[in-house]
Every structure is written in structure tokens, then in C-alpha cells.
Amino acid sequence: xxxxxxxxxxxxxxxxxxxxxxxxxxxxxxxxxxxxxxxxxxxxxxxxxxxxxxxxxxxxxxxxxxxxxxxxxxxxxxxxxxxxxxxxxxxxxxxxxxxxxxxxxxxxxxxxxxxxxxxxxxxxxxxxxxxxxxxxxxxxxxxxxxxxxxxxxxxxxxxxxxxxxxxxxxxxxxxxxxxxxxxxxxxxxxxxxxxxxxxxxxx
Numbered sequence: 001x002x003x004x005x006x007x008x009x010x011x012x013x014x015x016x017x018x019x020x021x022x023x024x025x026x027x028x029x030x031x032x033x034x035x036x037x038x039x040x041x042x043x044x045x046x047x048x049x050x051x052x053x054x055x056x057x058x059x060x061x062x063x064x065x066x067x068x069x070x071x072x073x074x075x076x077x078x079x080x081x082x083x084x085x086x087x088x089x090x091x092x093x094x095x096x097x098x099x100x101x102x103x104x105x106x107x108x109x110x111x112x113x114x115x116x117x118x119x120x121x122x123x124x125x126x127x128x129x130x131x132x133x134x135x136x137x138x139x140x141x142x143x144x145x146x147x148x149x150x151x152x153x154x155x156x157x158x159x160x161x162x163x164x165x166x167x168x169x170x171x172x173x174x175x176x177x178x179x180x181x182x183x184x185x186x187x188x189x190x191x192x193x194x195x196x197x198x199x200x201x202x203x
Contacts, residue, residue, distance in 0.1 A: 058160040059103035066167045067106050068093035072113045073174045074188055074195075080112035080132045081125035092119040096129040097145065103153040106163060106199065108192050109137050136192075139168060142160070170195045 005014040009028035018032035023042075030038055071093040079086050081094070094114040097104045104110040112132050116124045130141040154162065170191060177187045 002094055004063050008034050010038060051191060052075075055066070057157065058164040060155075061159070061165070063106065064099075066171065067111075069152075070112045070171045070174065071108065072169050073171060074108070075113045076185060076188075079115045079118055079167075081118040081122065081128040083117065086113060086115055090116070092116050094119040094125060094129060096126055096133060096141075098150050102155075103149055103150045104144075106167075107157055108196050108199075109133060109139065110148075136189075148156045166195060166198050 006017045007013070008015050009018070010030055011034050013031070015031035017029045019030050019035040021028055021030065021035075021038065023038075063078055071089075072088045072091045077086055077088065078084065079090075079091070089111045092115065093111050095105070096112070097108045099105045110133075112129050115126060115128075127166075131145075133139050133141060133144060137155040173191055175190065177184055177191065
């Protein structure tokens with residue numbers, strides 16, 4: 001009995017069909033040689049998609065990293081506790097209310113650039129940060145503490161990705177503003193308020 005030949009969807013030659021497979025919603029037929037190649041390519045594509053998905057996933061650690069850099073860049077280059085000049089690379093992102101509080105952890109109103117010494121070894125630096133809260137945003141520390149206790153703030157993976165994109169874009173804008181040398185602090189003040197408005201879901 002003569003073996004029936006069919007056209008292979010890959011090499012387009014009339015061959016004995018070895019495997020039927022649905023790809024992109026379409027049923028396709030492959031000869032033995034092409035079936036092995038297609039299987040290998042599909043596995044490579046799955047691994048690639050998996051790697052890309054892993055890269056796209058924004059963990060809290062990744063969010064902390066970009067937020068810390070934004071805080072140290074978007075505020076004036078002085079320690080907000082001791083008031084001494086600092087560099088972006090040599091500064092810390094210091095939290096007024098502990099970073100354990102998720103409602104204020106990624107809020108620009110709660111975080112300021114300081115020297116590592118002030119942030120790590122001077123427990124009273126939060127008193128000075130409370131003054132900066134009033135100075136920059138006109139918010140009293142008691143009001144701020146009360147607001148931070150009103151809800152438990154949980155971010156979904158989608159929320160983290162959205163926050164990450166906001167902080168990344170703001171960081172890029174910050175560098176553009178600093179390099180322009182025109183009304184730098186005034187424009188950074190405005191940018192901080194825009195970021196805060198975009199991240200209201202936290203607070």
C-alpha cells in the first residue's frame with residue numbers, strides 16, 4: 001500500500017506527516033525532520049518568554065532601588081538632617097516614618113537624602129526630617145503619623161510595575177532638569193509634587 005504524502009507546513013515538501021500541532025491557533029502538519037526543529041524552536045521561545053517575564057517582574061527590592069536613587073537625586077544635594085553638602089552617590093535615602101510602614105515606604109514626602117552617618121548612627125535625624133516635611137510640604141508630623149496609620153497598603157505586582165515606571169520616568173526627568181541648569185530647584189519642586197500625585201495610591 002502506497003504511503004499517503006502530505007505537504008509539511010515548514011519545508012513545504014510532500015512528505016510522510018509525522019506530527020500534527022496547533023501553532024498560533026492554526027493546525028499544522030510537520031514531517032519528522034521539521035517536527036524536531038519546530039519542537040526545539042517552541043521550547044526556546046517559551047524559555048525566552050519566561051526570562052522576559054522574570055525581568056519585567058518588579059520586586060519590592062527593585063522598587064526600593066529606583067526609589068532610593070530618585071530621592072537622592074530629586075532633592076537638593078544637602079543632608080536633610082545635618083544640612084551639610086552631599087553628593088548623590090555618597091548619600092542615603094532616609095525615611096521619616098520607618099520603611100516597614102508600607103503606606104509611606106515609597107512616598108517622597110516621607111523620604112529625604114542624608115549622609116550615611118546621619119541615617120545609620122543618629123537616631124535623632126528623624127526630628128530634622130519632620131522639619132523638612134513641614135518645610136517642603138506644609139504637613140505637620142502628627143498629621144502625617146495619623147494618616148500613615150489609617151490603612152494597610154498592599155501593592156499588587158501590577159501596582160509595583162506602575163510605581164517602578166513612574167519613578168524611572170521621574171528619575172530621567174530629574175537628570176534632564178539638573179543638566180539644563182535652568183530654574184533647577186523650582187522645577188524639581190514641581191516634579192516632586194507630580195510624582196506624589198501619581199503615587200497617591202500608597203498614601
